[in-house]
Amino acid sequence: MTQAAANTLNRLLLIEYRSLPMFVAETSPWRGPGAEKAAETIENITLDQREYTARLVQMIQQLGDRPEFGSYPIAFTDMQMLSVDYLLIELVQRQRRIVPAVEACVAALETGTAARALAEEILGSEKAHLEALEELVAPAAA
16 A cells, blocks of 8 residues: 555544544533433444544554544534534534545545455445434424
8 A cells, every 4th residue: 555545544534533523522512301312323423433543543554654633623612512402413514524525535545455445434334424413403304
């Protein structure tokens, strides 16, 4: 694998490690009555993202490169005092942007490599996360 592959894996690492669900998990937003399902969904997303983060770090290091963790977007700081219910719409909107970003990473990696296989696995997971979040928002919109 090349430096280009390591760079792409670092982009994936940033997407996974600095996502809004990961930020929400760290800031513990207020949960009103009935927010249990939303909180559980966010927790499941962060568990997946933490697992992928660890796998990405390992693969980047195996390539002889250094993982680049970055920082959370500054816009997230405005969200730390919001309730889980209010954050759901923002989570869906951001997740809709994550899927094509991961698709671009998949496309940038060479077919038949371990890096491509991991990126494809992450893509499937992020699509499932989007569906789960959209299901939570759909009843509220009805």
